Amino acid sequence: xxxxxxxxxxxxxxxxxxxxxxxxxxxxxxxxxxxxxxxxxxxxxxxxxxxxxxxxxxxxxxxxxxxxxxxxxxxxxxxxxxxxxxxxxxxxxxxxxxxxxxxxxxxxxxxxxxxxxxxxxxxxxxxxxxxxxxxxxxxxxxxxxxxxxxxxxxxxxxxxxxxxxxxxxxxxxxxxxxxxxxxxxxxxxxxxxxxxxxxxxxxxxxxxxxxxxxxxxxxxxxxxxxxxxxxxxxxxxxxxxxxxxxxxxxxxxxxxxxxxxxxxxxxxxxxxxxxxxxxxxxxxxxxxxxxxxxxxxxxxxxxxxxxxxxxxxxxxxxxxxxxxxxxxx
Ligand SMILES: [Zn+2]
Numbered sequence: 001x002x003x004x005x006x007x008x009x010x011x012x013x014x015x016x017x018x019x020x021x022x023x024x025x026x027x028x029x030x031x032x033x034x035x036x037x038x039x040x041x042x043x044x045x046x047x048x049x050x051x052x053x054x055x056x057x058x059x060x061x062x063x064x065x066x067x068x069x070x071x072x073x074x075x076x077x078x079x080x081x082x083x084x085x086x087x088x089x090x091x092x093x094x095x096x097x098x099x100x101x102x103x104x105x106x107x108x109x110x111x112x113x114x115x116x117x118x119x120x121x122x123x124x125x126x127x128x129x130x131x132x133x134x135x136x137x138x139x140x141x142x143x144x145x146x147x148x149x150x151x152x153x154x155x156x157x158x159x160x161x162x163x164x165x166x167x168x169x170x171x172x173x174x175x176x177x178x179x180x181x182x183x184x185x186x187x188x189x190x191x192x193x194x195x196x197x198x199x200x201x202x203x204x205x206x207x208x209x210x211x212x213x214x215x216x217x218x219x220x221x222x223x224x225x226x227x228x229x230x231x232x233x234x235x236x237x238x239x240x241x242x243x244x245x246x247x248x249x250x251x252x253x254x255x256x257x258x259x260x261x262x263x264x265x266x267x268x269x270x271x272x273x274x275x276x277x278x279x280x281x282x283x284x285x286x287x288x289x290x291x292x293x294x295x296x297x298x299x300x301x302x303x304x305x306x307x308x309x310x311x312x313x314x315x316x317x318x319x320x321x322x323x324x325x326x327x328x329x
Contacts, residue, residue: 093224167209
């Protein structure tokens with residue numbers, strides 16, 4: 001009996017070990033894998049699983065090794081949604097390939113999931129949208145170098161390294177399907193594969209990367225697509241606006257996919273050469289009114305407000321726009 005028992009334990013350990021090394025994460029390819037990341041995921045998975053096994057062992061102690069058949073203990077957050085666990089690239093996903101439905105509901109309150117904690121409570125210094133001719137996919141929160149930055153939700157650290165533009169950057173994958181990005185940090189206190197709780201300190205704010213002054217650059221992403229965090233979070237109260245957020249394909253197309261919108265705008269506006277030259281010379285952005293345009297549409301497209309457009313163009317909010325009319329943005 002004793003011998004049989006021993007053999008069973010040995011077999012169990014072999015199964016568990018092989019699971020942790022060749023976890024199914026690396027075997028299954030789903031839409032959403034970046035072509036560039038192909039061939040990398042196996043190494044990454046091995047690395048992460050080694051880390052993970054270490055954390056699990058720490059958590060359970062020698063006697064509390066998880067049971068061999070319990071593969072849920074070695075899966076990554078939202079593994080059903082994301083096919084890869086890439087610890088080298090900040091954004092290895094292709095949202096448009098992976099997002100097959102018209103909309104998805106992202107739930108913030110689910111069993112076993114800690115609530116939301118704003119990563120740093122400070123004034124917003126820059127919003128999601130176009131800025132200095134570059135897309136700005138995050139929300140900038142003012143802080144002083146050394147201020148503590150916390151994880152917004154429970155999750156697992158996928159990236160903790162210097163990334164282009166972001167400087168010292170941490171990216172955390174959450175069970176609700178989101179990933180959050182924390183950029184320009186002066187210090188990173190977590191490592192890849194580490195499980196973190198909402199509100200847990202992950203690093204210190206700073207001014208690393210492409211940054212002009214201390215601040216936290218914070219992004220909310222779903223399958224790699226950045227979402228305007230102000231649509232989800234009330235930064236004044238530090239609370240979520242709702243218990244869930246519905247991400248619609250139309251919102252991505254008309255609001256969040258900044259580069260595609262920019263490309264579409266360039267094609268659609270139909271400015272003359274003289275008008276483009278004027279815009280370049282003065283640095284002012286122009287919009288040529290097309291059929292169906294309203295001040296509201298234009299304001300939304302350029303992430304501004306109707307009242308700002310009215311002021312710049314000496315218009316009333318009720319003014320009917322004329323086709324071909326030029327609007328200063
Ligand atoms: Zn930023």
